[in-house]
Amino acid sequence: MQEFNTQKSLKSHLSSSELKTRTIGFVPTMGALHQGHMALVKRSVEENEVTVVSIFVNPTQFNNKNDLEKYPRDLAKDKELLSGISNSILLFTPSVKEIYADDVASKFYNFDGMDQVMEGKYRKDHFAGVATIVEKLLTLVMPTKAYFGEKDFQQLQIIKKLVHTKKIPVQIVGCPIVREPNGLAMSSRNQRLSKSTRKEAGFIYQILLGANEQFGTKNAISIAEWATAQFKNRLEFELEYFEIAESDTLKKLIDRQKNIKYRAFVAVYADGVRLIDNIALN
Template sequence: MQIIKTIESLYKRIQSFKKEQKKIGLVPTMGNLHEGHIKLILLAKKHSDIVIVSIFVNPMQFDNALDLTKYPQTFLEDCLILKKEKIDILFAPDRSEIYPNSTKMHTYIDVPKLSKIIEGKSRPGHFLGVTTIIGKLFNLIQPNFSFFGEKDYQQLLIIKTLVKELNYPIKIISIPTIRLKNGLAFSSRNKYLNNLEFQKASFLYKIIKKTINIVVKNHGKKLHETIHLSKMSLIKKGFLIDIFNVYNSQTLDVFSKKNKKNIILASVWLGKTRLIDNKKFILPN
């Protein structure tokens, strides 16, 4: 595994891969790697000749300065994981390499509609930072494939839209959310949870599944009542709810019984930790 920290060195390696007609797979991360990241790396190996993992804690996508400061950074441990997985290149630039000037004055990429609803409404500017850094990584690495998890479902749709509308010759490949045995989705932010919160956190996915069962059984009728009862169950367990609702899984428009492909998106607080999760479902005829 080669660790590259500068854009200049990265360019040289990418050009050599292109001359050799190697297929490049990119797994973008912010580090603090877990089982979900490893699954993406294994998938990248199946599709690519060269696997590149990026680690960059992107300040542009944090809507809260404190959240950026406390975000878990485990670079040495991450390097050990990546060496074990035998990736080809770790691109780990310093912040000054990616943003030589202020992030506030930096050129950005915006996906207007999808970036300003649901999670984007709760975290203004978050997706602007995501699409900007992903666009930069795509320009720098020129991958044939890029790999993402479905836990950040809105982010996944935004990146797919970015690729389509800006004509990037890149195939986006996603995998279902990787979970612990109790159903809790793997996340770098799980480390913020204390022992009691960690035990409670799995209740979120249980409620999501229960809600879907009721919505499907009722063919979408009494949706507001069902969602309200699910929220009450979460609140009784100690969750503070930001987002918990049913959306069109293809457009993220609000639920309509005319649409059969749907998803529950959830963003909640448990103590000082923000958890997100989702599950797709088909509404029967």
């Protein structure tokens, strides 16, 4: 596995005559890799001749300085996991200065309100930070395909809009959520949960399954009220939001329409750790 720390060295390698004509898959990560990340990398390796994986904890997408400082980091373990998949992976591990120079700031984007709901409502400027780093990385790597997990479904839809708006020639591939045995969506933040809370946190997925069961017969308000009531009975969890929205536009469901796909989205605090999840409805 080859590792690159600078944009110049990675770009030079990717533009070499040996790689110039090959299909490139790209998996951007913030490290603390788990089996959810591995599923993205494996799919990229299967579908492309070259796979680039980036590990970069992006400061501009954190609206909470404490969350940034506590974000788990273990580069040695990450490298071990990646080398177990393929020796041909190109690993990009830049510093903050390498990416942002002396201007650690987000760009401004217009996502037609998709960035103002749910995660955007509770994490001010989060998606501007996400879009800034993703645009930088995509224009650097110029991959054929880039892979993102559906756990961050709102992020996935915003990145698709970013690529369309900026006319970046890449196919964005959304990959299914990988779950722990109890149903908890895999996340780097799960490492910060106590053993008992991590075990109990499968409850979040059970609520989403319950919402899916009710979606055929009950309206969105009734389902949201039911979900909220379930969390009130579990004091170890603090519900931030539960929402049903259109999959494509992320607009909150008011009147259900035929031929439109919907998802249920949830954000919960447990042990002071913020967990998100979602599920396609019917």
